[in-house]
Amino acid sequence: MPINKIAVGTPGEASHPDAIRAAFAEFFSMLIFVFAGEGSGMAFNKLTNNGSTTPSGLVAASLAHAFALFVAVSVGANISGGHVNPAVTFGAFIGGNITLLRGILYWIAQLLGSVVACLLLKFATGGWETAAFSLSSGVSVWNALVFEIVMTFGLVYTVYATAVDPKKGNVGIVAPIAIGLIVGANILAGGAFDGASMNPAVSFGPAVVSWSWTHHWVYWAGPLIGAAIAALVYDNIFIGDGAHEPLPNNDF
Numbered sequence: 433m434p435i436n437k438i439a440v441g442t443p444g445e446a447s448h449p450d451a452i453r454a455a456f457a458e459f460f461s462m463l464i465f466v467f468a469g470e471g472s473g474m475a476f477n478k479l480t481n482n483g484s485t486t487p488s489g490l491v492a493a494s495l496a497h498a499f500a501l502f503v504a505v506s507v508g509a510n511i512s513g514g515h516v517n518p519a520v521t522f523g524a525f526i527g528g529n530i531t532l533l534r535g536i537l538y539w540i541a542q543l544l545g546s547v548v549a550c551l552l553l554k555f556a557t558g559g560w561e562t563a564a565f566s567l568s569s570g571v572s573v574w575n576a577l578v579f580e581i582v583m584t585f586g587l588v589y590t591v592y593a594t595a596v597d598p599k600k601g602n603v604g605i606v607a608p609i610a611i612g613l614i615v616g617a618n619i620l621a622g623g624a625f626d627g628a629s630m631n632p633a634v635s636f637g638p639a640v641v642s643w644s645w646t647h648h649w650v651y652w653a654g655p656l657i658g659a660a661i662a663a664l665v666y667d668n669i670f671i672g673d674g675a676h677e678p679l680p681n682n683d684f
Contacts (some may be wrong), residue, residue: 437528437667445533453543454512454534461508461516463552466493466637470562471553472496478560480581483675490623498616505608513595513610517631518542523588523659527667529596546637564644565627565635565651575652576626580654581661583618584630588662590614597671630655675684 445451494647496553513530515521518561521538524530550562567576594600594607615630622628629635635651638644 437530438525441531441533444532445531446537450601452532456614457508457511457547457666458538460514460551461504461512461514461532461546462542462633463506463567464507465497465516466546466549466634467553468500469493469634470499470501470550470638473563474553474557474560474669477563478557485624493623494616494619497538497619498612500612501615502608502612506610507607508616509595510590516542517587518633519584519631519655519656520588520591523663524596526660526663527592527596545638546633547640550637550641562638564639564642564646565629566578567625567626567647567650571625573647576647576650577654577657579622579626580629580650580656582597583622583628584655584658585662586618587611587614587630588659590665591660592666593670597666599671600640601605602641608674613636630658632656647682 434524436571459525476492477483480486480489493604501516501518504516508516513524515524515538518539521530521535521542525532525535529602553562568571591607594610618630627635630656632652635648639648
C-alpha cells in the first residue's frame with residue numbers, strides 16, 4: 433500500500449461542521465448498537481436469574497447484535513459512513529479512506545456512545561452491571577487474540593467489499609445487511625470463547641461502567657490487527673492503485 437494514501441488531515445478538520453455532524457452520527461449509532469446488544473445480554477440474565485449461558489442465549493445475542501448493527505450502520509451511513517466501530521475506522525484509515533484527525537474524532541464519539549449506552553442500561557435496569565467481556569474457561573489470551581483478529585478481519589473485509597470498494601456498484605442496503613450478518617455469524621462462532629467483540633468500543637463501555645479491565649487489551653489488539661490486515665489485503669489485491677472512493681459523506 434503506497435504510504436501516500438494515508439492522510440493526517442488539516443488542523444481545522446476536527447472543528448468542521450461536517451466532521452462534527454459525522455461524530456454525532458457515530459455517537460448515536462454506537463449508543464443504539466450497544467444499548468440493544470448489551471441490553472439483550474442483560475435481559476437474558478434477568479430471565480434466567482443469572483444462569484449459565486445456553487445455546488439459545490448465544491443465538492439471541494447473535495440476532496440482537498446483527499439486527500442492531502444493521503440499523504446502526506444504516507442510520508449513520510449517509511452522514512459518517514456508518515463505521516460504528518473503532519476497528520472499522522482504523523481499517524478505513526489504513527486504506528486511505530479517512531484522515532487520522534477525523535478518525536480520532538470518530539473514535540472519541542464511538543467510545544463515548546458505548547459508555548453512555550452502558551450507563552443508561554445500568555440506570556434503566558435498576559443498577560444491574562453491564563458485564564465486561566471476558567475469556568471463557570480454558571481459553572487463553574492468545575486463543576482469544578486469534579479469534580478477535582480473524583473475526584474482525586471478516587468484518588472489515590466485508591465493509592471494504594460492500595461499502596468501500598469503488599467497483600461495488602449500487603449495493604444500497606446490502607452493505608448494512610452484510611455487515612450485520614457477519615457480526616451475527618461471528619458471535620455464533622466465537623461468542624462462547626471470548627464474547628466475540630470485534631469492536632473495541634463495544635468492549636470499552638462495559639469495562640468502564642463495571643470497572644473491569646482483565647484481558648481488556650485483547651479486545652483492542654485483536655480487532656485493530658484484524659482490521660489492518662483486511663484493509664491491506666483488500667486494498668492491495670482488489671482495489672490496487674485505482675481511484676479510492678471514500679466512505680459516504682467523508683470529505684478528505
